[in-house]
Amino acid sequence: MELITFESKAYHELVGKIDKIAGYIAKCETSASVEKKEIWLDSNEVAELLKISTRTLQRLRKDNLISYSYLRGKCLYRLSDIEKSLRERLIPSDPKTLEEFRKKYMLHTTRQF
Numbered sequence: 001m002e003l004i005t006f007e008s009k010a011y012h013e014l015v016g017k018i019d020k021i022a023g024y025i026a027k028c029e030t031s032a033s034v035e036k037k038e039i040w041l042d043s044n045e046v047a048e049l050l051k052i053s054t055r056t057l058q059r060l061r062k063d064n065l066i067s068y069s070y071l072r073g074k075c076l077y078r079l080s081d082i083e084k085s086l087r088e089r090l091i092p093s094d095p096k097t098l099e100e101f102r103k104k105y106m107l108h109t110t111r112q113f
């Protein structure tokens with residue numbers, strides 16, 4: 001076994017750098033896991049957040065302007081798909097709608113808990 005010695009100051013600097021690297025990796029892992037978590041909304045939630053009727057939402061589905069899935073007879077939408085449709089202007093909205101949509105969703109979910 002080989003023994004390497006160096007000054008205490010150098011050792012503490014090395015430990016500090018290792019801690020920074022470990023913190024960065026942990027931050028990247030948590031942000032990646034949050035991004036991978038998909039948020040699903042039902043028709044009423046989407047209509048409320050977009051300020052449209054459920055009938056308008058049905059028309060958007062019929063015209064293939066918004067992606068959706070059926071689960072046990074219930075229509076569900078991914079939040080990321082709705083945001084994509086807003087960005088691509090497939091859903092009529094003003095420029096602030098995408099940011100407002102995200103804020104309203106966050107407020108909506110925090111009020112439920």
